[in-house]
Amino acid sequence: MNDEHPYTTSSQTVGPYLHIGMTWLVTDDLVGPGVTGDPYVIEGRVLDADGAPVDDALVETWQANAFGRYDHPDDRRDLPLESGFKGFGRVPTDASGRFRLRTIKPGPVPGADGAMQAPHINVTVFMRGMLKQLRTRIYFPDERANASDPVLATVPAERRETLIAKPVGAGQLQWNVVLQGEGETVFFDY
């Protein structure tokens, strides 16, 4: 690249005291009154290379509503928006590395070149000991569209299940973030 432009600012870790600046915007229940969709409680843990819980992580989520519409000006498709659903979640992990989020299953959204993507939640993870964010996705179990999802298709088959939440009860899903090693979560670059 030889064009003149300002250089992107470098990332730095959130450090261990992120709660001071970020707790005010904690959003662990995305489902406001009158929101369409199947509610789910998604619970999981963030684990390091030793399987030790990461008790100072922050998990942020971003998703479409039940109609598959993102509440954002770049999504200009003629699909309903609902004032009770913004699509953003932010939850810190607790002493056992656990986070918990209540949301709805998003509708399908188009992928690159028009192939529809299976319902998914975009996840960004921050923590002490991480110099820049990690990005991943949560997919839903028992979802036929997973088989034709263009992103899952690019992930090595043996690692695909790290992106798919496990049912643990009615409306309850479990999905862990494994940072390194056995069962390491698939992380994305974009």
Next chain:
Amino acid sequence: MTNRSDAARPIGYRIADEGTQPEYLYPPYSSTVKRSPSQPLVRLPWSLSEVTGPLFGFDRIMANDFDLTKQHAGDPIGERIIVSGRVLDANARPVANTLVEIWQANAAGRYPHPRDDHDAPTDANFTGCGRTLTDADGRYRFVTIRPGEYPWRHHYNAWRPAHIHFSLFGPAIATRLVTQMYFPGDPLLEYDPMYTSIPDERARKRLVSAFDWETTIPEQALGYRFDIVLRGRDETPMESDR
């Protein structure tokens, strides 16, 4: 022809410039060793999922959120400073109306946080948390106190340089940025593994704020300028398979 309303081929964001971003694994910062992925990241093609993101409005911001010296009954201890700057994208366009969150230690280098057991005084008049939205020109401004350096036990005689944590969203989840602002002339910077994790020395130096006469208020507060550049939209959309 591609345009941003084409849901199937949204315009993506430029990759951050070479050398500007740290790697996940940087052994001099030892906590990265067990918290960094060992597998290569999977590159995603751009879809609406990555080029959209949460947008926040003034309904979430309170009047004193930008002034960390006015959030309690009395004045905090320490040197008052003005921290301001512009948020631009990598195409040199201002990033307007975007949320900027900051947090920092007090003047003694102590955080009001249960995990901070550094033997330095807390300050009931300073909790070290602020937020604001950029204006139409991408400008932001905080009033705060200069944070102290503090020891962090990472290695023998380890001290963090004075810093303010910044968190920004920009227009998409692809532009999300968390960083730290440092102060000019800080002798601790070259010993700090977070600072040195950035490969390109010029990029590192851009995290160091500049003393600024323009925003210094006579007999009141020194000004420091810290401009931030978020990723910019790719302006050559047909190169979608870079």
